[in-house]
Amino acid sequence: MDHNRWKRGERGPFQGIMEQMDAFFNESAKNFNALIKRPLNVRTRETEANVIVEAELPGFKRDQIQLEIFGNQLRITAEDHSYTDNDTYNRKAEKNITLPFAISEKETKARLNNGILQVIIPKNNSSRKFIDIHDTTDS
Numbered sequence: 661m662d663h664n665r666w667k668r669g670e671r672g673p674f675q676g677i678m679e680q681m682d683a684f685f686n687e688s689a690k691n692f693n694a695l696i697k698r699p700l701n702v703r704t705r706e707t708e709a710n711v712i713v714e715a716e717l718p719g720f721k722r723d724q725i726q727l728e729i730f731g732n733q734l735r736i737t738a739e740d741h742s743y744t745d746n747d748t749y750n751r752k753a754e755k756n757i758t759l760p761f762a763i764s765e766k767e768t769k770a771r772l773n774n775g776i777l778q779v780i781i782p783k784n785n786s787s788r789k790f791i792d793i794h795d796t797t798d799s
Contacts, residue, residue, distance in 0.1 A: 700716065700717070700736060700753045701715070701716040702714065702715045702716075702736070702755050709782060711759060711783060712778065712780055712781075713736075714777065714779075715755065715776070715779075716776060716777075717738050717772070717775055717776070719740070719775065720775070724739055724740050725737070725772065725777060726738075727770055727779065729765050731762055732759050732761055732762050732763060733757065733758050733763070734757045734763055734779065735755070736753075736754065736755045736756075736757070736777065736779075737752070739752045740752075761785075762785075764781075764782065767781075767782045767785045768781045768782070768785075
């Protein structure tokens with residue numbers, strides 16, 4: 661009984677299908693990895709007057725970064741959609757920072773320098789409201 665065996669290096673009947681399946685799964689995995697949100701490396705420190713938030717955003721440009729303030733939270737989002745001849749590359753990083761006080765949009769300042777985003781948030785800002793307490797103990 662003669663069994664047709666494929667010699668090493670020759671293409672079998674399923675070789676083309678296997679190559680197409682490999683290409684499909686490799687491309688799908690690459691696109692999936694590109695869509696995953698990456699965590700931002702963020703440091704927060706305090707001075708007497710400010711809370712300073714520094715986020716590492718290497719490779720992102722100013723127009724790819726968004727800062728959003730809502731109440732006492734700051735959201736940093738960076739998104740890049742790059743296109744090459746054969747591929748589309750998407751990357752997104754996002755971080756929420758919560759402070760123990762409301763953040764003033766007017767008084768908060770931000771700057772980007774060499775891939776480091778620095779956000780300076782004043783502790784005593786005009787959006788914070790304090791109530792005066794009258795001591796009537798000795799009255």
